[in-house]
Amino acid sequence: MSNLARKRPTIHDVAEAAGVSRGTVSRVLNGKSNVSLSAETAVRRAVAETGYVVNRAARSLVTSRTGSIVMVLSEPQERLFEDPNFSVLMRVATNQLADLDMSLVLMIAGDDGGRERVARYLRGGHADGALLVSTHAGDPLLEEIERAGVPAVACGAVLGRESVIPYAAADDRGGARAMTEYLVQQGRKKIGMITGPLDTPGGSLRLEGFTSVLGRKAGKQMIVHGDYTQAGGEAAMERLLATVPDLDAVFVASDLMAAGALQALHAAGRRVPEDVAVGGFDDSAIASATRPALTTVRQPLAQVAEETVRLLIALLDEREADPVVLPTDLVVRGSA
Amino acid sequence: MSNLARKRPTIHDVAEAAGVSRGTVSRVLNGKSNVSLSAETAVRRAVAETGYVVNRAARSLVTSRTGSIVMVLSEPQERLFEDPNFSVLMRVATNQLADLDMSLVLMIAGDDGGRERVARYLRGGHADGALLVSTHAGDPLLEEIERAGVPAVACGAVLGRESVIPYAAADDRGGARAMTEYLVQQGRKKIGMITGPLDTPGGSLRLEGFTSVLGRKAGKQMIVHGDYTQAGGEAAMERLLATVPDLDAVFVASDLMAAGALQALHAAGRRVPEDVAVGGFDDSAIASATRPALTTVRQPLAQVAEETVRLLIALLDEREADPVVLPTDLVVRGSA
DNA sequence: ATGAAAGCGCTAACAG
DNA sequence: CTGTTAGCGCTTTCAT
Numbered sequence: 001m002s003n004l005a006r007k008r009p010t011i012h013d014v015a016e017a018a019g020v021s022r023g024t025v026s027r028v029l030n031g032k033s034n035v036s037l038s039a040e041t042a043v044r045r046a047v048a049e050t051g052y053v054v055n056r057a058a059r060s061l062v063t064s065r066t067g068s069i070v071m072v073l074s075e076p077q078e079r080l081f082e083d084p085n086f087s088v089l090m091r092v093a094t095n096q097l098a099d100l101d102m103s104l105v106l107m108i109a110g111d112d113g114g115r116e117r118v119a120r121y122l123r124g125g126h127a128d129g130a131l132l133v134s135t136h137a138g139d140p141l142l143e144e145i146e147r148a149g150v151p152a153v154a155c156g157a158v159l160g161r162e163s164v165i166p167y168a169a170a171d172d173r174g175g176a177r178a179m180t181e182y183l184v185q186q187g188r189k190k191i192g193m194i195t196g197p198l199d200t201p202g203g204s205l206r207l208e209g210f211t212s213v214l215g216r217k218a219g220k221q222m223i224v225h226g227d228y229t230q231a232g233g234e235a236a237m238e239r240l241l242a243t244v245p246d247l248d249a250v251f252v253a254s255d256l257m258a259a260g261a262l263q264a265l266h267a268a269g270r271r272v273p274e275d276v277a278v279g280g281f282d283d284s285a286i287a288s289a290t291r292p293a294l295t296t297v298r299q300p301l302a303q304v305a306e307e308t309v310r311l312l313i314a315l316l317d318e319r320e321a322d323p324v325v326l327p328t329d330l331v332v333r334g335s336a
Numbered sequence: 337m338s339n340l341a342r343k344r345p346t347i348h349d350v351a352e353a354a355g356v357s358r359g360t361v362s363r364v365l366n367g368k369s370n371v372s373l374s375a376e377t378a379v380r381r382a383v384a385e386t387g388y389v390v391n392r393a394a395r396s397l398v399t400s401r402t403g404s405i406v407m408v409l410s411e412p413q414e415r416l417f418e419d420p421n422f423s424v425l426m427r428v429a430t431n432q433l434a435d436l437d438m439s440l441v442l443m444i445a446g447d448d449g450g451r452e453r454v455a456r457y458l459r460g461g462h463a464d465g466a467l468l469v470s471t472h473a474g475d476p477l478l479e480e481i482e483r484a485g486v487p488a489v490a491c492g493a494v495l496g497r498e499s500v501i502p503y504a505a506a507d508d509r510g511g512a513r514a515m516t517e518y519l520v521q522q523g524r525k526k527i528g529m530i531t532g533p534l535d536t537p538g539g540s541l542r543l544e545g546f547t548s549v550l551g552r553k554a555g556k557q558m559i560v561h562g563d564y565t566q567a568g569g570e571a572a573m574e575r576l577l578a579t580v581p582d583l584d585a586v587f588v589a590s591d592l593m594a595a596g597a598l599q600a601l602h603a604a605g606r607r608v609p610e611d612v613a614v615g616g617f618d619d620s621a622i623a624s625a626t627r628p629a630l631t632t633v634r635q636p637l638a639q640v641a642e643e644t645v646r647l648l649i650a651l652l653d654e655r656e657a658d659p660v661v662l663p664t665d666l667v668v669r670g671s672a
Numbered sequence: 673a674t675g676a677a678a679g680c681g682c683t684a685a686c687a688g
Numbered sequence: 689c690t691g692t693t694a695g696c697g698c699t700t701t702c703a704t
Contacts, residue, residue, distance in 0.1 A: 008461060051459075053456065053459055053460035053461070054460070055397070055460075055461070056393075056396075056402075056460070056462055057392075057393045057394075057396035057397045057402065058393075058397050060392075060393035060396075061391070061393040061394050061397055066392075066393065068441070071442075090442060090444075091444055091446075094442055094443055094444050095444070095450075098443075098453045103441045103442075103443070103457070103462070104441065104442050104443075105404070105439045105440065105441050105442075106407075106426060106430055106439075106440050106441075106442050107430055107434075107439070107440075108426070108427050108430050108431070110427075114431075117434045120389065121439070123387075123389055124389035124390070124391075124392070125344060125389070125391070126392055126439070230621065230624070230625060256621070256625075259625040263625075266627070285566065285592070285622070286621070286622055286625055288566070289566060289592075289595040289599075289622055289625060289626060290625060290626075290627075291602070291626075291627045
């Protein structure tokens with residue numbers, strides 16, 4: 001086993017083994033058409049024999065493509081954690097990119113330091129593209145990305161940049177509308193809402209869906225804002241109960257916040273769903289763990305993720321990349 | 337704004353602007369000692385002026401270091417999702433590595449295809465090191481990693497390779513012991529356990545902690561095995577109840593499984609904690625969302641993550657990298 | 673269809 | 689302390 005110290009084979013070794021020139025090996029490796037069948041088979045055999053793997057650095061140096069794309073997470077840590085979107089996206093992205101021999105570099109831009117690092121990375125040309133996750137409207141990073149001239153797509157719309165940054169997303173507005181209509185159908189008369197931060201699509205679009213159904217019945221006092229955390233949902237519910245003690249339903253913009261709302265309702269002695277119906281959003285793991293289990297809106301996460309990556313790849317190939325919005329499903333459980 | 341088409345500056349441009357040679361610029365950039373102060377300041381100014389950022393590919397080509405490390409996730413998708421460990425580790429790792437101008441590449445090795453991709457990646461020399469997350473004993477990937485000769489560390493011990501692969505981990509055995517002792521102190525007499533898969537440290541070590549306290553009272557029929565999912569926890573609890581209907585406490589090796597156990601107990605008409613006390617492990621988000629909230633064991637995740645990365649960096653620098661085990665905390669809530 | 677050769681931007685060894 | 693120079697492994701003209 002003296003192969004420990006053996007250097008990794010280069011394209012030169014392959015060329016020698018195959019009895020052709022380095023140029024020809026390169027052509028085979030890159031799928032160029034003008035290669036004879038005999039040369040191609042010889043090269044392929046030589047590659048297998050030598051165990052050759054291309055040196056990416058060398059390739060990058062001449063092609064000035066890095067073969068990697070950055071996934072930028074703009075989420076404060078706590079939420080990231082809970083976001084089902086994220087892990088699905090990650091899995092789908094690594095898999096799809098791997099098929100193209102590209103890799104996924106992860107960066108977290110939750111604070112200024114993080115943003116600066118991402119900006120430097122992008123300016124340094126270290127990635128061929130960027131995949132934005134849960135980027136808020138007006139995030140300063142957006143400018144940096146544009147300045148760096150790196151192709152970018154988003155998973156979930158970036159509010160205010162919908163026409164600039166292609167995105168794939170679940171139909172937040174439609175999902176919220178479906179949930180609200182369902183609550184109305186159940187005979188609920190006084191329906192409140194706990195929203196997410198309004199600079200995220202899940203914050204503002206779900207609210208839009210809600211108000212579009214209820215019209216002027218969705219008065220200002222019926223709406224409180226949360227921060228997507230469980231504690232935030234609990235606090236928001238308490239505020240809502242204080243202002244509108246007689247409400248009989250609440251639509252909460254995320255399951256995690258809904259879990260918090262459930263706790264607040266319980267503490268206030270309200271029964272769910274008898275006194276107050278609770279509707280969530282996401283259909284995340286926690287939805288089936290609460291008591292009662294949450295009636296919620298399921299997003300087609302895997303599909304959204306796939307579409308997002310597809311868009312980025314299209315962009316890299318300079319093809320069209322039009323936004324994609326995918327339908328949601330209402331999942332009825334015990335809470336409404 | 338005609339700077340759109342301007343090429344990125346190279347070390348050559350910087351050298352010219354600073355009035356020194358490329359060699360000197362390189363020396364400054366790499367912190368070599370033998371550079372005059374005047375040369376250094378000139379170079380630094382030139383770097384700032386030109387907006388120079390090093391071309392990693394070129395650097396890699398000559399140093400044969402890639403500046404990136406792979407984080408390998410060997411977890412089937414469902415769990416990944418729920419694993420609090422993971423997101424903390426990711427954040428800590430990206431941050432710490434960024435300080436060293438290194439980046440984190442993510443790969444998922446949940447199935448054969450994924451493993452093969454990781455192996456190829458490593459064999460290709462695309463990463464300077466590997467950070468293993470929740471790798472199971474006997475994972476075929478382990479051999480590949482050794483063959484590729486890539487320095488690797490694990491977050492959580494890799495069973496059977498404790499002496500080969502440095503790791504940082506929470507004290508699973510100690511945490512389990514603490515929880516078991518607590519249940520005993522509460523006067524519980526008939527304590528069951530739902531374990532995780534025994535080829536993971538969380539599976540076997542927590543079980544060891546449990547049996548080390550209970551001795552022969554931890555009979556075979558008191559122990560059932562789960563798979564870290566909520567549904568698995570529920571099923572395991574049902575099995576346990578069928579075999580040992582009179583048990584008055586159960587220690588569940590993860591909060592998610594404990595949430596499932598809670599459902600099974602509820603369905604069986606058992607009150608928690610009056611009839612049956614339930615202890616979890618992890619102190620993940622779900623622990624405070626269940627009803628009653630879970631009494632559980634908190635792991636110092638951030639610290640574990642930091643130590644893991646520190647170990648990897650030590651390994652890259654060819655320094656000592658001894659395993660680190662960090663203490664856990666018992667968190668008492670409503671379920672026990 | 674293929675070989676030869678010119679770099680891509682950088683580091684490191686060498687000479688001074 | 690600093691400039692010069694030889695590649696690192698690959699792609700891509702340019703000839704042939």
